Amino acid sequence: MKRLAALSLLPLLAACAPTLAQTALETRQVTAPYNPILADGVDYTTDPAPLVVGDKLYILTGRDVAEPGVNDFIMPEWQMLETSDPKSGQWTHYPYFLKPNDVFKWATPGRAYGAQIVQGPDKRFYLYAPVMQQGSANKDGFAIGVAVSDSPTGPWVDAHPSGPVISQSYPVANDIQNIDPTILIDDDQRVYLYWGTFGRLKGVELEKDMVTFKGKPVDVNTLTGFFEAPWIFKRKGTYYMAYAGNKAGPDSECTEAVYYACIAYGSAKSPLGPWTYRGVMLDPVSSTTSHSGIAHYKGEWYIAYHTADGKNGGHFRRAVALDKFTWDDTVSPPAIEKVVQTKAPPPAPTPTRNLAPAARIVASNSPVPVQYWIRALNDGKVREAPLPPDTWGTWSPNNPKQQWVVYQWEQPLKFNGSRLYFWGDQPAGSGIGVAPPNGLASGILVGCR
CATH class of the missing domain: 2.115.10.20 (Glycosyl hydrolase domain; family 43)
Incomplete structure (x- = not known):
């Protein structure tokens, strides 16, 4: 050339x-x-x-x-x-x-x-x-x-x-x-x-x-x-x-x-x-x-x-x-020396009924594998097409028979419901790729730290 x-x-x-x-x-x-x-x-x-x-x-x-x-x-x-x-x-x-x-x-x-x-x-x-x-x-x-x-x-x-x-x-x-x-x-x-x-x-x-x-x-x-x-x-x-x-x-x-x-x-x-x-x-x-x-x-x-x-x-x-x-x-x-990121002052917080962001989370697959964020369980964000780090998954090299997540607050709280969002890019229960489960066990564990 x-x-x-x-x-x-x-x-x-x-x-x-x-x-x-x-x-x-x-x-x-x-x-x-x-x-x-x-x-x-x-x-x-x-x-x-x-x-x-x-x-x-x-x-x-x-x-x-x-x-x-x-x-x-x-x-x-x-x-x-x-x-x-x-x-x-x-x-x-x-x-x-x-x-x-x-x-x-x-x-x-x-x-x-x-x-x-x-x-x-x-x-x-x-x-x-x-x-x-x-x-x-x-x-x-x-x-x-x-x-x-x-x-x-x-x-x-x-x-x-x-x-x-x-x-x-x-x-x-x-x-x-x-x-x-x-x-x-x-x-x-x-x-x-x-x-x-x-x-x-x-x-x-x-x-x-x-x-x-x-x-x-x-x-x-x-x-x-x-x-x-x-x-x-x-x-x-x-x-x-x-x-x-x-x-x-x-x-x-x-x-x-x-x-x-x-x-x-x-x-x-x-x-x-x-x-x-x-x-x-x-x-x-x-x-x-x-x-x-x-x-x-x-x-x-x-x-x-x-x-x-x-x-x-x-x-x-x-x-x-x-x-x-x-x-x-x-x-x-x-x-x-470590850079201090600067940005605009955050807006005033919007009133919300979501109690999850105030909780500490423990999961059955801790320490969480590096392709997941455990914070996705309580960051208040639901993304249309999340990347792997924007989600949490139950997988680990040694999965227990039952997977679980525990939300813990500083003091007892009263609430009337919960909601989970699953990234369903495969049929439920298929076991292929990232699939939501066929069903969820009912019950919520609330604890005090």
Whole structure:
């Protein structure tokens, strides 16, 4: 596959720019006094990637358009947020920033997953984007393309128009899903790229053309619980890698349930490792996925991440938030202190007859297997199409003959009924998949703690 040298991009960019520049990007002004930044349920944002250019902070995001109850990532395009002062809450929103097939002619529409823009050594801007390769014969069609522009807002030109710069068959074969690229331009102007998901993380140095591998990729397997969404950055000579981790269990510092993720991080003395796990910087958020980006802006450190906290939000209708974080420089290497999530003050509680949220729950399959939340039994939420962590199930490796749940309150209570909702995606009593029982034993156990 023929590569396009960096110098040859200049006439191509010059030739394409006048045509592309004629189409101005649509913008709207947003006031966001609290997280998430876009909270009105009109535009859902995801997979944030911050970029600092001069006195401006940009956040590249995806767009979720899944309808309520649809458990799939329906992501047709990228959006952009821009501000000169995050504390002001004033943002410029580019709702229709870029679609994958608008810049990568070899890409299919949709699947605009987490991408990142960096400013290269030549001062131009490079977009690293995972997209689906049209007509791919690979087992997994995701591939990474690179586009270039003179401005962080475009217009963009494919920097390697003959095809992706990474796929399962190019430039060297791999067997991972090629998404979630993250890029570091080091102090010496050398370029490093990491990418990966589902517990697989690869890294490689790039040539100065920003697309060609320089040496063989390395595999990273020392970051505890790595799942996806790597983000590489540097501070005071130390390299850091933030990532979505999902080492799950009742005693995990990351997450109880395997479907949720924390943002963990590791450090290294060189950009290609070896990497050492250091801890958790962001606890699990309200969406099952967690995807972060880190930026140093006007003397402060920021983390952008997504949640399900927008109006009518959900695991596939996410909204980007931005918070500051601090460092503990009394240890070596310096440690990231736990991020305090901020959001709008909660509304006044709605009167309810539901007594379950005040109860402590014990179940026959405690400790509850990592694919379930026991809190689903009293969180007051009934979802149309729940994911496994939004439900509780009786299964355990050693099921007792009778399964039970006990609700315990601080003092005796009087109530006149109870109601259970079952996720019935199989016929009752079938024993296949997740099926409700044929019948329920009557009786309610009420105790005092």
